[in-house]
Amino acid sequence: MQNLLHNLNPEQLAAVTLPAQPALILAGAGSGKTRVLTTRIAWLIQTGQVSPAGILAVTFTNKAAKEMMTRLSAMMPINTRGMWIGTFHGLCNRLLRAHYRDAALPQAFQILDTQDQLSMIKRLLKANNIDDEKYPPRNLMYFINGAKDNGLRAHDVEAFDDYNRKMVELYALYDQQCQREGVVDFAELLLRTYELLLRNQPLREHYQARFRHILVDEFQDTNNLQYNWLKLMAGTQGAVFAVGDDDQSIYAFRGANVGNMSAFEREFKVENLIKLEQNYRSHGHILDTANTLIANNTKRLGKNLHTDAGHGEPVRIYEATSDLQEAQWIIEEAKSLIAEGSARNEIAILYRSNAQSRVIEHALFSANIPYRVYGGQRFFERAEIKHAIAYLQLMDNPHNDSAFLRVVNFPTRGIGARSLEQLQDAAKQYGISLYAAVPYVTGKAGTSLGAFIKLVEGMRFETLQLPLKEMVDVVINSSGLIAHYQNEKEGADRIENLEQLVSAASLFVSEEGFGHDAPAGLGPQSEASAGTPLVVGDGIEIIDADVPLVTVMSPLSAFLSHASLEAGDNQAQAGQDALQLMTVHSAKGLEFDAVFITGLEEGLFPHENSQKEEGGVEEERRLMYVAITRARRRLYISFSQTRMLHGQTRYNMKSRFFDEMPESSLKWLSPKVQQHHWFASPKAEWDNAFGESTNKIAQNMGKQAMGWRIGESVAHAKFGEGVIVNIEGSGSSARAHINFGRHGMKLLDLSIAKLDKLSA
DNA sequence: ACCGTTCAGTGGCCC
DNA sequence: ACTGAACGGT
Numbered sequence: 001m002q003n004l005l006h007n008l009n010p011e012q013l014a015a016v017t018l019p020a021q022p023a024l025i026l027a028g029a030g031s032g033k034t035r036v037l038t039t040r041i042a043w044l045i046q047t048g049q050v051s052p053a054g055i056l057a058v059t060f061t062n063k064a065a066k067e068m069m070t071r072l073s074a075m076m077p078i079n080t081r082g083m084w085i086g087t088f089h090g091l092c093n094r095l096l097r098a099h100y101r102d103a104a105l106p107q108a109f110q111i112l113d114t115q116d117q118l119s120m121i122k123r124l125l126k127a128n129n130i131d132d133e134k135y136p137p138r139n140l141m142y143f144i145n146g147a148k149d150n151g152l153r154a155h156d157v158e159a160f161d162d163y164n165r166k167m168v169e170l171y172a173l174y175d176q177q178c179q180r181e182g183v184v185d186f187a188e189l190l191l192r193t194y195e196l197l198l199r200n201q202p203l204r205e206h207y208q209a210r211f212r213h214i215l216v217d218e219f220q221d222t223n224n225l226q227y228n229w230l231k232l233m234a235g236t237q238g239a240v241f242a243v244g245d246d247d248q249s250i251y252a253f254r255g256a257n258v259g260n261m262s263a264f265e266r267e268f269k270v271e272n273l274i275k276l277e278q279n280y281r282s283h284g285h286i287l288d289t290a291n292t293l294i295a296n297n298t299k300r301l302g303k304n305l306h307t308d309a310g311h312g313e314p315v316r317i318y319e320a321t322s323d324l325q326e327a328q329w330i331i332e333e334a335k336s337l338i339a340e341g342s343a344r345n346e347i348a349i350l351y352r353s354n355a356q357s358r359v360i361e362h363a364l365f366s367a368n369i370p371y372r373v374y375g376g377q378r379f380f381e382r383a384e385i386k387h388a389i390a391y392l393q394l395m396d397n398p399h400n401d402s403a404f405l406r407v408v409n410f411p412t413r414g415i416g417a418r419s420l421e422q423l424q425d426a427a428k429q430y431g432i433s434l435y436a437a438v439p440y441v442t443g444k445a446g447t448s449l450g451a452f453i454k455l456v457e458g459m460r461f462e463t464l465q466l467p468l469k470e471m472v473d474v475v476i477n478s479s480g481l482i483a484h485y486q487n488e489k490e491g492a493d494r495i496e497n498l499e500q501l502v503s504a505a506s507l508f509v510s511e512e513g514f515g516h517d518a519p520a521g522l523g524p525q526s527e528a529s530a531g532t533p534l535v536v537g538d539g540i541e542i543i544d545a546d547v548p549l550v551t552v553m554s555p556l557s558a559f560l561s562h563a564s565l566e567a568g569d570n571q572a573q574a575g576q577d578a579l580q581l582m583t584v585h586s587a588k589g590l591e592f593d594a595v596f597i598t599g600l601e602e603g604l605f606p607h608e609n610s611q612k613e614e615g616g617v618e619e620e621r622r623l624m625y626v627a628i629t630r631a632r633r634r635l636y637i638s639f640s641q642t643r644m645l646h647g648q649t650r651y652n653m654k655s656r657f658f659d660e661m662p663e664s665s666l667k668w669l670s671p672k673v674q675q676h677h678w679f680a681s682p683k684a685e686w687d688n689a690f691g692e693s694t695n696k697i698a699q700n701m702g703k704q705a706m707g708w709r710i711g712e713s714v715a716h717a718k719f720g721e722g723v724i725v726n727i728e729g730s731g732s733s734a735r736a737h738i739n740f741g742r743h744g745m746k747l748l749d750l751s752i753a754k755l756d757k758l759s760a
Numbered sequence: 761a762c763c764g765t766t767c768a769g770t771g772g773c774c775c
Numbered sequence: 776a777c778t779g780a781a782c783g784g785t
Binding site: 355358644645646647648 | 776777
């Protein structure tokens with residue numbers, strides 16, 4: 001015990017040992033939040049306050065859940081069985097599997113990922129002759145997900161105009177279609193579980209009594225449905241231990257509601273609010289920079305990080321002339337860091353948007369520096385894997401139309417658009433799935449469709465008694481996928497991936513505790529042993545979901561859930577000692593010795609779209625705060641005078657965030673170049689080192705009128721600082737397009753507008 | 761079935 | 776500038 005708690009600072013210790021009451025822990029970046037969460041769990045169990053079965057710990061990512069598990073088992077000889085640590089979606093999946101009847105789902109229900117959901121919506125629109133120009137599938141998807149995230153079914157959504165009435169109607173149709181097919185989307189997992197608990201009192205009371213301690217990670221990222229889900233799960237007795245940081249709330253765009261933090265404090269009558277402000281990650285200058293910046297936000301719960309680590313080095317700021325040159329500079333700096341002994345994977349290059357990575361990657365590639373880009377395509381999202389999965393889905397639940405359509409003619413087997421049209425008509429007419437509608441199609445189309453059904457049935461029959469690994473192996477071969485890719489020029493990688501899917505299945509079986517030789521395709525292996533059936537009140541029997549998945553679903557169903565819920569690593573190749581490239585969003589939760597934050601320009605960071613959004617700039621500022629606090633020892637921030645975006649050169653102003661950072665912690669590496677000065681100096685001076693594209697810019701910048709040049713910085717009484725982006729006309733009738741950053745782009749008459757030359 | 765062309769859209773992304 | 780989807784021709 002002493003062991004468990006020693007080395008905690010007073011605030012951490014206080015948080016870990018709080019009584020069983022609602023608590024809100026404001027955990028700043030690098031303040032040991034995961035440590036507090038895991039130690040709290042260990043402490044609760046070791047002191048005998050709760051059994052492992054009484055713990056529910058919720059995270060947003062599988063990675064975080066795994067991390068918590070790992071750290072817990074390092075802390076105590078833990079009996080992981082019975083403890084519920086997982087993502088919202090993973091936990092909901094588990095509950096719905098155990099209580100599928102009460103939730104009105106088929107036992108083998110399947111989970112749609114975003115791709116599947118979109119394709120399903122497209123099909124729905126087509127089947128109902130809806131103009132997809134007027135109702136873009138993507139919009140409908142956002143509409144549906146948005147409604148679900150707020151706990152609203154179609155009949156709950158109020159529509160005030162015809163357009164929205166139609167959207168609501170389509171939402172209802174969509175849900176019907178999902179129900180017919182036996183599939184649920186991500187939001188549905190949450191909503192269905194919420195409704196299940198809301199309506200089923202015995203079940204609700206059972207879980208409320210069971211989970212005496214509910215711990216939530218990244219609480220600031222919860223959406224409204226998740227918040228209400230937690231409320232329902234907690235009941236009146238559950239001790240919810242919410243850990244979060246309002247300053248790191250960067251996911252409003254996908255429904256996260258920071259307001260849940262204060263709502264939690266209010267509605268749960270939180271008496272225990274603890275701030276973890278001691279930072280163990282970053283040096284002082286870095287922390288000061290973060291603190292000063294974030295102080296510009298108005299809506300904060302209030303928190304100020306401090307460190308014992310000393311000031312360390314100042315934050316280095318660099319002004320580049322072009323995005324290309326910015327990349328060159330990064331590489332030079334990175335090289336010298338490496339030369340000084342830094343590990344490559346301790347250096348991160350962050351950017352606001354993915355489009356920025358291209359230039360940097362190109363430069364790294366040319367310089368022969370290994371790097372790794374996060375956020376690429378994930379394993380289970382690859383086309384060939386989705387195809388193999390679709391065959392498996394059809395074998396487990398033939399009514400999944402998305403899976404059917406994905407592979408009915410892949411590899412090609414002569415089933416074209418005409419045949420499918422006939423099939424879809426039949427399915428619509430009888431209100432059944434495509435699979436079930438095949439017998440109603442006659443003629444040649446019927447024959448080839450029948451052959452496809454035979455293929456799937458054949459694979460199912462053949463693998464009925466086989467373990468999962470072998471089932472997958474049979475599927476990738478008998479389906480013709482392997483053969484198909486063998487004939488393809490670039491098919492080798494895909495075949496390799498398919499083979500990796502077989503290994504993944506094997507690994508899954510051993511990790512999830514399914515017997516290696518247990519048949520994959522049969523239902524639950526041991527229905528009788530499913531937990532301890534509880535009989536409550538009216539004789540309703542509850543089988544607690546606290547059982548290995550194997551007892552509530554077949555290995556195949558479990559593997560398919562796994563494929564949907566854990567799409568795999570979000571990073572490209574596993575080149576170990578490589579520079580780390582990623583967006584600021586995906587850097588959240590990570591830390592590095594040295595960090596480059598690039599593209600600090602108005603319009604890019606803060607992003608231009610954020611200006612129009614309510615609270616948008618504050619979210620951008622939090623994003624910058626997250627970026628800064630990733631760095632341990634050394635931080636670089638750069639911006640560029642020109643940048644290629646969407647095929648044209650843009651002249652951006654430096655980000656307003658520079659005005660919000662403490663000058664005393666910054667060190668400007670480049671002399672503050674006066675932009676009108678560029679042309680006074682020989683072009684070659686800044687051209688020789690960095691590539692040819694500066695040439696074009698220079699030529700373009702040569703254009704001038706009324707003593708003003710493109711690219712020049714100006715000051716305007718009303719709009720403040722700006723950059724001349726273009727000049728049209730000449731002489732006294734010339735007009736200039738000027739980018740005033742936060743005031744937007746203005747077209748000013750050069751003979752009228754009062755402009756001052758800006759000397760920076 | 762497969763190809764080349766055209767065209768819109770282009771912010772971040774967990775499950 | 777680049778991508779992915781949609782379209783139309785062979």
